[in-house]
Amino acid sequence: MxxxxxxxxxxxxxxxxxxxxxxxxxxxxxxxxxxxxxxxxxxxxxxxxxxxxxxxxxxxxxxxxxxxxxxxxxxxxxxxxxxxxxxxxxxxxxxxxxxxxxxxxxxxxxxxxxxxxxxxxxxxxxxxxxxxxxxxxxxxxxxxxxxxxxxxxxxxxxxxxxxxxxxxxxxxxxxxxxxxxxxxxxxxxxxxxxxxxxxxxxxxxxxxxxxxxxxxxxxxxxxxxxxxxxxxxxxxxxxxxxxxxxxxxxxxxxxxxxxxxxxxxxSKEGRAEIANLINEIEKMKHELKNFGVEFFDTANLDKTKILLRKKGVSGFDLSDSMYDDFNIEDELNNSICALYLTGIGTTKAKLDKLKNALKKLPINPSYEFQEAESQPHPLVKLQPIETFNRNFAYVNKEECLLKVSNKMLIPYPPGIGILYPGEAIQKWHLDYLNNDVEVIV
Ligand SMILES: Cc1ncc(COP(=O)(O)O)c(C=O)c1O
CATH class of the missing domain: 3.40.640.10 (Type I PLP-dependent aspartate aminotransferase-like (Major domain))
Incomplete structure (x- = not known):
């Protein structure tokens, strides 16, 4: 049974x-x-x-x-x-x-x-x-x-x-x-x-x-x-x-x-719902292209994902404005774009709300996107098993370069680590650290 x-x-x-x-x-x-x-x-x-x-x-x-x-x-x-x-x-x-x-x-x-x-x-x-x-x-x-x-x-x-x-x-x-x-x-x-x-x-x-x-x-x-x-x-x-x-x-x-x-x-119903969702998303994307909205696209894309940016507004400002002015929350965002997650349960009405908000979203025509920089290859000083439950100390941010982090730095979502315990702190990480940095001693 x-x-x-x-x-x-x-x-x-x-x-x-x-x-x-x-x-x-x-x-x-x-x-x-x-x-x-x-x-x-x-x-x-x-x-x-x-x-x-x-x-x-x-x-x-x-x-x-x-x-x-x-x-x-x-x-x-x-x-x-x-x-x-x-x-x-x-x-x-x-x-x-x-x-x-x-x-x-x-x-x-x-x-x-x-x-x-x-x-x-x-x-x-x-x-x-x-x-x-x-x-x-x-x-x-x-x-x-x-x-x-x-x-x-x-x-x-x-x-x-x-x-x-x-x-x-x-x-x-x-x-x-x-x-x-x-x-x-x-x-x-x-x-x-x-x-x-x-x-x-x-x-x-x-x-x-x-x-x-x-x-x-x-x-x-x-x-x-x-x-x-x-x-x-x-x-x-x-x-x-x-x-x-x-x-x-x-x-x-x-x-x-x-x-x-x-x-x-x-089931037939489930498969039809997925097909319908993809269809509605495609239609929405098509319509929004005339409103300065760009969608991330590649040949190998899962078409239910809506990753977008709008000319004239940073990803962070887009996310804030969608939340504050239109009551729409994204799944995640960065300095360039925002992700609106869809799936089983995403109705046409919900997509229409997103579409209408994106059309109205104010922009600053002189704003230009800045390219993002990928995190550097990690410098592993201690293996994960060696990092658990270690003695640690706080050092000043100015003195932490190449010291071994005791903390995970993980913006969530997406929950992808940019620094894990046991890895040396590099210049790229400094922007993400507070003044007192936890390092393994
Ligand atoms: C790629 C990836 N794997 C695994 C997980 C963990 O999933 P769960 O929340 O179901 O434990 C997440 C959660 O955000 C994820 O994004």
Whole structure:
């Protein structure tokens, strides 16, 4: 039976188990339906850490839909899925190549696995101030330099740029390197040919999707996908690894939400919604081009992403003005542009509101965009595992150059690190630091 059906079927037992609330909202009446479905792993329900029944069957059905060898449901976000993937693959002192535009959870994974990191710099577009693709030639040269256990990369990026996973997967395969793709922002790729192919279908060994980002699921819903082509590792290792990080009280509302989300996306209705969303976005973009609005575009773009800038206004001012004057909040912005995130649930009315605001947004005709500068290649002085729980001191900003940072500098969103503990502070970082800088002693 599916998890969704299991929850709708009333149990005839009087249950003296956790959670104590008896499926009633005592103090959060607005969450009544959530409480109604909030069970623990009672008799007849399955167990996420060793699924044999409804969870196992739901995972198997999703796995079939996504063409994976195994898909695991995770109720603690892509963060936990990534940690579990890393722990399954990476042993202490294994060398790991990581694309620098990774989410900060990868740094946590490096601490937890004691992997040795080399950072790989993705391409950077200074006209928009964003990272773009992984250059395959550069990657090939880097893979020649060391025996890397895994290459970890993000595709699509937050802004929707897809790398050529097929080529990257072949390179990794030739070098005996596992390819882990953080596909947190690409959950719709399985269900529309207009967005780019899924990482797994292109040969990635492992991918992670954050279903709450664009796929319409509740916060914290995520899946971890293992490919049929993965070699030299048993699937049970992933279950063991998930069990290291996952709560023993997974949320049934979230589990059923994961199942329902994929069912919906795979349905005729879900696929039509994605196609319609892309169509509405294209129409909006077309109309706004006559109003000085420019959209980031490239052949390998996930078309549901709206990254835009307007001639005559900086990205920061655009973001502020949209928020203050038009009540519209973006997902992220930089000095040049802003990202308006869309996905399942983005209505035409919402897009029209964005469109009308962008038309009216005031500009200063003499304002010119300044190109953005990419962060420098990190200077790693201590490996992530060596940086945890260290003694530190504060030094004056003027004296901190080339000292070893004890702090992460991570503008959020996008949650991409510009300085991690263990890295030497470079001139480029100074603008982001306060007067007292935390350094490892
Ligand atoms: C690329 C990327 N990976 C992973 C994550 C973590 O996802 P979650 O919030 O589902 O844990 C994020 C969150 O912003 C992200 O942008």
């Amino acid at each position: 599916s998890i969704i059906k299991l929850l709708s079927k009333k149990t005839d037992k009087t249950i003296f188990t956790t959670p104590s609330h008896n499926q009633k909202a005592y103090f959060s009446q607005n969450l009544e339906s959530f409480y109604k479905n909030d069970f623990s792993e009672i008799e007849g329900f399955d167990n996420l850490s060793d699924p044999k029944n409804s969870i196992m069957m739901a995972q198997a059905r999703v796995s079939e839909m996504l063409h994976t060898k195994q898909t695991f449901f995770i109720t603690q976000g892509a963060t936990t899925a990534l940690l579990a993937a890393m722990k399954a693959i990476i042993k202490p002192t294994d060398r790991v190549l990581v694309a620098r535009n990774c989410h900060k959870s990868i740094f946590s994974g490096l601490i937890l696995t004691a992997g040795v990191v080399d950072w790989f710099m993705p391409e950077f577009n200074p006209e928009w101030g964003i990272y773009t693709v992984i250059d395959e030639k550069k990657l090939e040269k880097t893979l020649e330099l060391n025996d890397y256990k895994a290459f970890i990369m993000t595709s699509p990026t937050y802004e929707g740029v897809n790398s050529n996973i097929e080529k990257i997967a072949n390179l990794c395969y030739d070098h005996n390197t596992y390819l882990i793709v953080d596909e947190a922002h690409g959950s719709l790729h399985y269900f529309s040919s207009d967005l780019g192919k899924s990482a797994i279908s292109q040969g990635a060994d492992i991918s992670v999707n954050s279903l709450h980002k664009t796929a319409g699921a509740l916060n914290q819903c995520a899946i971890l996908n293992i490919s049929h082509k993965i070699k030299n590792i048993d699937i049970s290792t992933f279950q063991k690894s998930i069990n290291l990080f996952h709560t023993t009280s997974p949320s049934y509302p979230l589990l059923s939400n994961i199942e329902a989300c994929i069912n919906y996306l795979d």
